Amino acid sequence: MMSKKLLPNNWRKRIVGALLLLTTISAAFPAHAQQANVQKGPSGLTAKLINIESATNEPFRFSVSLHNGTSSQQLYELKADLPVGWQASYRVEGSQVTSVNLEAGKTQEIAVEITASSAASARKYLIPFKAVSATQPLSLQLEAVVKGSYGSTISTPSGRLSEEVTSGAHKEIELEVRNTGTLPLNDLEVTAQLPSGWEASFEPSKIAKLEGGKKTIVKASLKVPDKTIAGDYGATFSLSGNNANGQASFRIFVKTSILSGWIGILVILMAVAAVYVLIRKYGRR
Template sequence: MRRLLALLVLLVLPLAGAHAQGDPPGVKGLFLLTDYPSQTVRAGEVTTIRVKVNNAGLVPEPLALSLQGVPAGWKADILGGGQPVAAVMAGVNQDVTVQIRVEVPKDAKPGSQNLVLNARGQIGQQASLPLTLTVGTETPAKLSLKSRLPSLRGTPRSAFEYTLTVGNDSGKDLTVALSAQGPANFQSTFTEGFGSNEISSIPIEAGQTKDIKLKVTPPRDVKAGDYPVLVKVAAEGATAEMRVTLQVSGQGKLALSTKDGRLSGEAEIGKASTYTLILNNDGTAPVEEVEMSGTVPANWKVEFNPKTIPSIAPNDKKEVQVAVTPADKAIAGDYVASFRANGRGEQASADFRITVTTSTLWGIVGVGVIAVALLVLLGAVARFGRR
């Protein structure tokens, strides 16, 4: 009894699996299926039609394929896996895909042609698929251009990158030229959607779309505001265009110098020398929380007044007094001090050459010592010279 039950299970399971994989229960037969049994073709071009050979619950067997009604001068081949085939074999509830490759002659006249694809087996299985191919006149090229984010915001130091979708809505492959026209001194470049190489055109197949990237770099000194860029695509007389916008916000720009532009001064050993620094904001937005700092030789002192500046408006300047005190044991000569201004998101620096000299009093003392030494020497010469 158990053996009989096991045999029944083995027989039922394949049938249940076959219904689950393919066609609905109760549907049996041989079918030839295509998405578009009637379509338009063009003279001088090649058209490929995909056809599925469907075996719904039948015993598999080789099926001979043939085409009827091919017009004179036309060429039609049945391909499977990229090679010409004459027969197919589909398993139970399985599909086999073939392609009908039709070459339409250049002198083909407008009108409809009816072709029939036949599949026939040796034990009576057969199916037919009527196909209507209409030779139409060539439609003019048509392009489309879209962007999900046509407006971006950033600073003068930002690189504005737009993702654009270019569509070829015509019936033939096109090479599409790309161009962008922006304000003066704005730099624009195109790259492929997933590439880094700059391009000026891109090939797009008929009925397909491609993503490209437009990168726009504004000049560093651009003022805050909205700046439009006209993007245009063209191919064989067809054009499409759209505008993208750069919303440029202000950007501060610090510069550190002196009143006369000279970055040098003098100082005495052990004494504080004060210099006046000029801090400019040459940008288009305020610079907030500016703090002064400096680097001087070992054992020197540096102090700033003021040490911090709350804000510097665009095209404004602030004076900063810096006091530098050389070390007591410093040697006369030239030294370099570095002064820095650090604001929120901005900074500036300048190197200042300081020539260190000794005190005038020490110079007088030195001269006196030398004079006394000379008098002692002359007295000794005069005294011992008489002997």
């Protein structure tokens, strides 16, 4: 049988010591391992979506990635070349910023929010977005497609926002719902905020669709409770729906009925007559 050759004790100790030293170094310096994960490649701006469609009164929201491919830290100033009347804002981790300080090899996500002018026409707009440092200008062309505008109002055909109603009676009020935008409005509904005890119903109760620039009439039937004290009251009619809202505040004067007035006069006359009879009967004694 062949005998196994064993390493001398001093060599075995050296090998074990070296292994222990390598394990200790790896545990003590995790940052070196992290450096290996730093992204490599040239600096640049990229976006998940460069073309977004929206209405003029809704913001365009882009998610942009900024990568610093240089060997040193860079301070990038953020800017966008916008049409007249447009606005832009930039957010990093929820905070609004105007510049980003980025370490070498790192990437930062930037939320870019662009708001179009209310007068913007429906078409595609090219918007250069830039991140500029002292050593390198980076740019990305974004596309904002304006598809139109949303807008709505609620009022009356005449514009008059005051009415008279008799206590205990019904009152019909014509409300004009208008689409002031260019895009259609869907699932519109009119509701009312009324004094306690008052009731309102609407015909139609809902508007399925109203095209841009069009208007329609909604008839509101108002019921005022009996014995409502005469005076001025406030009522608010509200319009709600997909991409629609509006309010119309009414001044409503409640008056008593003619019958109630005559009954009051009759009661007064009966009271006067009763006093007269009592005086005639007992005044001679």
